[in-house]
Amino acid sequence: MAHRAAQAGESSSPAEGVRVRVWDPVVRLFHWTVVAGCVLNLFILEDGDLAHEVVGYTIAAALLIRVVWGFIGSPYARFSQFVPTPARLAGYVGALARGNEPRLLGHNPAGAVMMIALMVLLAGVCLTGWMSTLDAFWGEEWLEELHEGIANAILVLALLHAAAALFESWRHRENLVWAMVTGRKRP
Template sequence: MATTRVWDVFVRVFHWSLAASFVVAWLSGDGWKSLHLWAGYAVAALIALRLVWGIVGPDHARFSRFVKSPLVVAGYLKDLVTGREVRHLGHNPAGGAMIIALLVTLLGLCLSGWLMTTDAYWGSELVEAIHETLANVALVLVGLHVAGVLWTSFRHRENLVRAMVTGRKRAAGPHDVD
């Protein structure tokens, strides 16, 4: 079966590093403050790099490639529910929306976490509540992301987890979106 490179090394290292940093931050949130802070800073740095790469990186890494309008995302989700969704070589419209939702949520999480270290907001119950809420929203989004990856892998008979490790996917067929 012919394959093609879709995700470059940076995108793949970013993806798994972000996942690991988020897990470390989540697990260290209640007991290991220093580790929690450094994991949060790692998340923030990774996202900053990804934002730049989303503008200057290769084709499938660019936001312009996979961020679609809400109408396109809704149409894709409708097709998904009815079993008529087409396979996308890169991220599908729902995947693109999930990436944006995760990036925005994680940035808010990093910002609220950082604010809690400042003199102005140290001890602020409001900022702490925002931070905890965003952490829970991030967990829900991660769960939805994993479910979407598993569902799409099943529907299109393609191991997307392996593709995010190797960078390669099955080459686009005549009915696929490149």
């Protein structure tokens, strides 16, 4: 019952400051692992070094776990809960353009599309990074350029994602970054 009330955006308790669990530990660990890994590999570690590769494999493992969790995990982690239909996405984007988008506990449709795009790009950067270690592709310039291009696309989308989270935090008067730390949001 409380879960249904939380999904509907209603409070299951009249008390102020009530929070509902939205982001489970697997989702939060995936999110912050990817953030840390991308910062390390894009700005700190040298391309091709062992540390760069270890971080890449860590991100690949986290991505694999997250994909599995998207089918068997908690309600807000499941792809079936948040991947929008084209009509639902169009309706949300239209409401957003009019400034009256609904506040949702889980991913909003635009955020869901961003998440899927980032996950696809992460898979691509992990795959191209792994391929560059194989004898068959060793030193292939096109593969290195593709790997770098995907990494740059991740950076651009991650910055847009962060800006959107800050905008939504302001619009709906709640700290979405902190919600990804604690896993809890107001109902």
